Amino acid sequence: MSDQPFWAQEDVPRRPLRVEGGIQIHSTRGTVARTWWSARFIAVLESLGVGGRMARGRNYARSGQIVSCEVDAGAVVALVQGTRPTPYKVRIGIPAWGKQDWARAEQALADDAWYAATLLAGGMPPEIEELFAGLGLALFPASQRDLSMDCTCPDATVPCKHLAAVFYLLAERFDADPFEVLALRGRDRETLLANLRRRRGSTAAPEPVAEETARPLGELLDGFYAAGELDLTRFAPAEPEPGALLEQVPELPIEVRRRKVRDLLRPAYEQLAE
Structure with a gap:
């Protein structure tokens, strides 16, 4: 039994209870965030300078002490x-954008x-x-006041x-899926x-094209060379304007009576065209 009073014993480092099947980040050493967007998010946490709690938080995340974690609009x-x-x-809260803000953001992206x-x-x-x-919208929190x-x-x-x-777990999730950052904003x-x-007008799916059943070649030989109902006049060349060929002749360097x-x-x- 410790001689310290109970309120002082809170600062005594103790091992956390192990979690079976806890959520564990993949980073085993060094920096957790690998992408610029997750680094921006976690920079707010690390700028607070709360000493050894950051290191112990990383150890918690690496050893799987997080039982569950849900990301929703405005809150984790x-x-x-x-x-x-x-x-x-x-609980980590971050203000979600309203409908009008998201309408402007989506239009700008579209x-x-x-x-x-x-x-x-x-x-x-x-x-x-x-x-x-x-648009007057901040994707990432700039300071502790934004959280x-x-x-x-x-x-x-x-x-x-x-x-x-939880911050370090979020950083790794953001690495894998940047849409989680946007999900926090709503x-x-x-x-x-x-x-x-929808805003780009491409929601309609293309009409399916019916596949034609291939027929054996032997069944097609009798009519292979027949024109059938094909209107060959559609392929007739357009009649040229009179003198069109003359325009292709290089200009002669001589004149007759100017x-x-x-x-x-x-x-x-x-006259020949008529």
Whole structure:
């Protein structure tokens, strides 16, 4: 039994209870975020400078202490197993954009197919931040003021190691799917892409083309050389204008009574055409 009072014992490092089948990030060392967009998100957390809690949060994420994690419009809710029997409930809030904001954002994305193509390929074009900023919208939180964070653990410091663990898990999820970043602002992948297709006028699927059954060659030989009902006059060349051929003749460097040879020959060509 420790001689310390119970309120001081909270700071004593203890091993968290192990989780069977917990969510574990793949990064085993070094930086967690691999893409620029997940790095932008986690930079807010690391800029707070809360010391060893960040390192312990990474260890929690790497050892699979996160029981569950759900990303929805405006909020991330997770359960993180600590040293107590009951997992702690973690919530990270970020303001979701309203309908009018998303309407303007979707129209801006639809106006340039490159953005939609890049998102479909699993990437996040860096210029998308500038595009949204031009609409007065911030894709990523700029500081702690743009986030609300809460955990049911007794640690008074925010963010605690449980919050940090969820941040690192989000960073890895954002690496794999940039649409999760947009989902936090209020648009999931399916809804966003459907709205982009609608705004670009490409929601209608092409009419299916009926396949013709191939007939054996032997059945086609009798009529192979017959024209049938084919109107061959459609392929007749158009009648040229009188003197059209004359226009292709190079201009002769001589004149007859101050008239060009081509002009002298033109009436003859017109008579031949009649």
